[in-house]
Amino acid sequence: MAVYTDVSPEELEAFLATYDIGRLRAFKGIAEGVENSNFLLQTEAGSFILTLYEKRVNPADLPFFIGLMEHLASRGIDCPQPVKNRKGEALGTLAGRPCAIATFLIGTSVRRPKVAHCAALGETLAGLHKAGAGFAIRRTNALSVQGWRPLFEAAGARTDTVATGLQALIADELGTLEANWPTGLPAGVIHADLFPDNVFFIDDKLSGLIDFYFACNDLLAYDIAICLNAWCFEPDGAYNATKGRALLAAYGAVRPLEPAEVEALPLLARGAALRFLLTRLVDWLNVPPGALVRPHDPLEYLRKLRFHRGAQSARDYGIAA
Incomplete structure (x- = not known):
């Protein structure tokens, strides 16, 4: 499971209080990926993905990643969209790591592509x-x-x-x-x-x-x-x-x-x-x-x-x- 940084429920609830996505109902680590710590969030507003960017990721690159997803989505590419907090910010800090919340994309991956x-x-x-x-x-x-x-x-x-x-x-x-x-x-x-x-x-x-x-x-x-x-x-x-x-x-x-x-x-x-x-x-x-x-x-x-x-x-x- 790709979880390098642990997050306590108390830390996460305090962080989510700065967003308009409702109270936390459940969260769990996501097995896929090897670079960052990823969590599936269930809140009153639905499902979201929380990513904590680990040390291999340069924080200076984060505006590129966030901006690119918004750019591609505006041109018809289906990809997750960053969720902004009440200050209009897509990037935050949680458990000492830069982080972002993104919309949950519906679908499943295939293990044996045809x-x-x-x-x-x-x-x-x-x-x-x-x-x-x-x-x-x-x-x-x-x-x-x-x-x-x-x-x-x-x-x-x-x-x-x-x-x-x-x-x-x-x-x-x-x-x-x-x-x-x-x-x-x-x-x-x-x-x-x-x-x-x-x-x-x-x-x-x-x-x-x-x-x-x-x-x-x-x-x-x-x-x-x-x-x-x-x-x-x-x-x-x-x-x-x-x-x-x-x-x-x-x-x-x-x-x-x-x-x-x-x-x-x-x-x-x-x-x-x-x-x-x-x-x-x-x-x-x-x-x-x-x-x-x-x-x-x-x-x-x-x-x-x-x-x-x-x-x-x-x-x-x-x-x-």
């Missing part, structure tokens, strides 16, 4: 990229290629305690990606963490997106590569080209990819796999004492990275010739 789910995701992702074009605030992606070596160095010699030879493999991959990372591709606002548990469906119809706390400005095709990693591999580690084809075709119907984006897709997919391998590796090695959190297995992304290292072109991902 082809139709991947197509819906591709269409919505393209819509998000187009809707984000007018957002005025910018945020650099701290977890893009320039941020990977510091993560690798933070893991250090302990890397091989997770898998023999992993340190040498990552070092080799880092060198390749740092030397060849693409530039000049279409860029804009990306979600950067659009895993299945951050996408809700109602009766197989996509109902909304959540968890924008990795959102930033970066290459749009890199966001696609993150989704291919997260949605198109089977539990046995095999890449499902049918799912990839559905995701890419639905995306391209809304925002056609440029030839340079198509050419760069295998390298971007390698980078996306390495990014999550590294962050999972660091989390795996550094679970805070007493934290109610189950870190994700970094070796899942090692298996995906090995697939990408063998890919020859975008055709290996299901894209049309």
Whole structure:
């Protein structure tokens, strides 16, 4: 369960007294997510999500996250909306952490995405990229290629305690990606963490997106590569080209990819796999004492990275010739 900071009922009730959402009826920690402490609130006005931003989140980035959700919603993207207190503020402090309350999004995530789910995701992702074009605030992606070596160095010699030879493999991959990372591709606002548990469906119809706390400005095709990693591999580690084809075709119907984006897709997919391998590796090695959190297995992304290292072109991902 992703709860790093405990909140007492007394603290929470005092905090909610500054909002017009009624008295607290119940609250509980939410299992999904690994970055922040999340709680489901039940008040007299309904259901809400309370997020306490933990130390990895820079408080200076919070206006970007809050503003982006409002911006996207105004352009037809279904996502949670910040709830403001009586002073008109969306950000507060609770239990020594910056925090925010957001509306509760109806729907459920899928644990085993089907082809139709991947197509819906591709269409919505393209819509998000187009809707984000007018957002005025910018945020650099701290977890893009320039941020990977510091993560690798933070893991250090302990890397091989997770898998023999992993340190040498990552070092080799880092060198390749740092030397060849693409530039000049279409860029804009990306979600950067659009895993299945951050996408809700109602009766197989996509109902909304959540968890924008990795959102930033970066290459749009890199966001696609993150989704291919997260949605198109089977539990046995095999890449499902049918799912990839559905995701890419639905995306391209809304925002056609440029030839340079198509050419760069295998390298971007390698980078996306390495990014999550590294962050999972660091989390795996550094679970805070007493934290109610189950870190994700970094070796899942090692298996995906090995697939990408063998890919020859975008055709290996299901894209049309």
